[in-house]
Amino acid sequence: MSDVVQSRRGRPPRISRERVVDAAIEIGLDRFSMDDIADRLEVTTPALYTHVAGRDEIVRLGASLLIGRSAAGTGDWDDWEGWLRAWAANLRRDLGAVGGELLDAISEGLDMSSLDFVDQGLALMLEAGFSVGEAGHALWLAARVAFSAGPSGTSAVATVAEVAQATARERSSPALAAAMDAVRDVDNDEAFAFDLDVVIAGLRVHCLS
Numbered sequence: 001m002s003d004v005v006q007s008r009r010g011r012p013p014r015i016s017r018e019r020v021v022d023a024a025i026e027i028g029l030d031r032f033s034m035d036d037i038a039d040r041l042e043v044t045t046p047a048l049y050t051h052v053a054g055r056d057e058i059v060r061l062g063a064s065l066l067i068g069r070s071a072a073g074t075g076d077w078d079d080w081e082g083w084l085r086a087w088a089a090n091l092r093r094d095l096g097a098v099g100g101e102l103l104d105a106i107s108e109g110l111d112m113s114s115l116d117f118v119d120q121g122l123a124l125m126l127e128a129g130f131s132v133g134e135a136g137h138a139l140w141l142a143a144r145v146a147f148s149a150g151p152s153g154t155s156a157v158a159t160v161a162e163v164a165q166a167t168a169r170e171r172s173s174p175a176l177a178a179a180m181d182a183v184r185d186v187d188n189d190e191a192f193a194f195d196l197d198v199v200i201a202g203l204r205v206h207c208l209s
Contacts, residue, residue: 015043017051021061029062041187066094080124081200084142088196093145134207141199149192 023031023040034055046079052058054071077083118139125135168185186194 015041015047017061020048020076021065022057024058025066025191028083029059029066032058063095070094077120077124080121080128082137083121083124084200085196087118087139088142088146089192091143092149092192095147129208130203131207136202138199138203138207141203142196145192145195145199146175149195151190 019041023037027036027040032055034045034048037058038048041048052061063078070087070093076088121139122132122135125138126132130138
């Protein structure tokens, strides 16, 4: 049996390392399987191993590609706040839903040449008065907010808020019930923007006052 399954048009689909990685990203780097990729590319699973060593390599290559995409969309800024917001938004878009496995891949060391754009943000922060250590902590704090943000357009805390609100009413805790009512319908975009506002306001006070 051929490693390549004939496509509907009668000619075998092309397969490459790039296509394998792109397929994994489309499926989700936190949940893809080798069989999933094979199905998407219309090849057999063993055929994938002629292009990649396995799942770990795909995760690493996918992480590098997504980091590069985040860097490419950052643009030019003349203030650290605008740069930090743009960077966090891009990280959320490209890396926010991939889970801890991708973060492990990043921490284990990738080709970081695509991260040259961070120099721009660091230079803006140092010019504004941050120390090198403060700037580094600020970048990582904004990244953690981005990584933990949920997908766009969905409710941030709906289920948790509803349960907490019902419990608060049962126990006569009007302040908690009112607080949960206020955030129950807040979507993740609003929550992400609020989190970044708090981060930036805190950085101003803690590092620049």
